Each structure stands twice: as structure tokens, then as C-alpha cells.
Amino acid sequence: MADKRTYRIGVLGLTHDHVWGNLVALAAAGNGELVAAADPNAPLLEKVAELYGCPTYADHEQMLDRERLDAVYVYADNATGAELAAIAAGRGLHVMVEKPMAADLAGADRMLAAAERAGVRLMVNWPFAWWPQLQTAVEIAQSGRLGRLWQVKYRAAHAGPKEVGCSEYFCRWLYDAKLNGAGALMDYCCYGAVLARALMGTPQSVVAVAGRFCKDDIDVEDNAILVMSYPRGMATAEASWTQTDKLTSYTTVIYGSGATLMVEPRAGGRLWQADADDPGGVEVDVPAPAPHNADSAAHFLWGIETGRDYLPLCRPRHGRDAQEALQAGLLSTQTGHAVVLPVS
Secondary structure (H helix, E strand, O other), rough: OOOOOOEOOOOOOOOOOOOHHHHHHHHHHOEEEEEEEEOOOOOHHHHHHHHHOOOOOOHHHHHHOOOOOEEEOOOOOOHHHHHHHHHHHOOOOEEEEOOOOOOOHHHHHHHHHHOOOOOOOOEEEOOOHHHHHHHHHHHHHHOOOOEEEEEEEEEEEEEOOOOOOOHHHHHHHHHHHHHHHHOHHHHHHHHHHHHHHHHHOOOOOOEEEEOOOOOOOOOOOOOOEEEEEEEEEEEEEEEEEOOOOOOOOOEEEEEEOEEEEOOOOOOOOOOOEEEEEOOOOOEEHHHHHHHHHHHHOOOOOOHHHOOOOOOHHHHHHHHHHHHHHHHHHHHHHEEEEEOEEEOO
């Protein structure tokens, strides 16, 4: 049997704190190798060099020019990340970008077009995509076992980036509306937007409410909600940077005409189904995911190797359409009215 190919990965940007967990996954992958990293912040370059012993660059163009790469991870702020992803795709490199894909729809479209022109793989990494219970819930919902889907609801909430220990580099751009795209709305409503897109398609219209309700030390909204309307259904995406408890954080509910699923979050979370026979809900067996669905690195490299579709939550077209719903939501907060899609 021929030896399995090892893919050479470079990292563009280190200011998104999710990068560190994803590099742990890459190090554990049998067919991926971290080759180099680029970021303008010297302390972050020192950290990645200490952890992984790889060459580092203050300038991304130098890294792309000097290193032999097959693919890149993009972990800069949302605005810069979209540009870096398009540049890398234009050089023929496969790209994994962290959610929510970009700071605005134009950035997402630019990235998607660059990948399609170059014929490279593009994957959007959503941390909740690797929860086995959510993978199973998506499969059940798409199978028709719940009946006709009429509502998807997801709430993402914590006490705030600073409060939960995000780095100074991450906080700096999360609180910057230009670099992030907004505040809590972009950071956390994106999850519900992509889940709705994967399960229910593109909404007809979006209305949103957002505001700085609790935090006086930031310049962006700390809470938001999107309501996405469909011909015979709706979806809601909630975001909070001010919820200090975990009672309702990261809970998913999927409603069908015949049954309801509730997904508990994170490692060890359970999946429940309720219907007319079991209105109080019964726990659904959740199998271990296939190895290529276990984490971001395994899935990204599997997609490069096989050319097969990524999981619904990670497909670039779904990420792009979620970005459009987010942009419609931002427009709605400015006008006070529902915004019809497509966004012009």
C-alpha cells in the first residue's frame, strides 16, 4: 500500500484564538503538517514557534513566496481573513477559514469566487460542527424523520470576550465593527444563521434587533437576535456577550411537523427527541463520528484528499449564504425593517 500523502499547511493570521485548538487537531492528524505561520504580532509568532518549532513570518506574502504549501489555515480578523483567503486561493492553495467566513458579504463572495476560479477546496470551520450530537441531529433533520421542518433555533451566549478570557489580540478586533463586521451579532448570530441555511435553505427575509444593553466599555452591540423568515417557517439566531450563566447557552432546537430535537452543547452533550408518543422527550443514541468527521483538521484534509462534499455546516456556499443573512440583519438594525433577500 502506498504511503499516505502528507499535506503541508501554512497559517495566515494568529489573532483569532480558535487557531490554537485547531493546530492541536492538525498536529494529531496523520496526514497534515504545520510548515509555517505568518502574523504581524511578534508575541504570537514566538508562541507558535515555541509550540511547534515552525518558521514564522511577519509578512504573509513572504511566507507564501518562500514556503512550499498545499493549503492554509486563515485565523486573522474577519475582514483581513477574507482577503488572505482569496489571495491564498488565487495561488492555488486549499483554504480553511474560521467562522463566520468574513466581515461582510463582499468578502465572502470574493473568497468563494477565488476558490472556484482556482479549483481549490474551501472549508469554513464552525466549532459546533464537531459535536457528534449536532452531526446526528442534522442527519435526522435532513432525513425527513421529523416531518417538514418549520423552525430552527440556536442561542450562543457567554459573559463577553474579555470576561471569558479571550486574548488581547482577539478582543481588539472582536470589539472593532470594521474588522469583525459588527459585535455580538457577527460573532455569535453566525452560528444560528448557518444552521438555518443548512437545514431550511436561504430565508426570504431577515429582521433583527441588536443593541449595547449591558456593557458601557465597548463600541459595538453586546446582544442581538436575527429572525429569518421562510415561506412556511422561521429560524432564530440569538447572540449574547452578557449572559453570565450557562443555563441556555449554545442550545439547539429543531422543530418539525412530527417531532422536535433538542441538542445539548459541547463534549458529552446529549440529543433528545420529542413527539406525540413521547412528549417529554427521549434520549437519542449518538454514534461516534467517522474519523474524518471528528475535528477540523481531519475533515479539511479528508475533503482535499477525496474531493467529496464537506459536512453541511462547513460548506462554503452555506457559509456565504449565512453571511448574507447576517448582512441583512445588520441592515435591519439600521432601518428598523425586515430586509428581503437577496441583499442588493
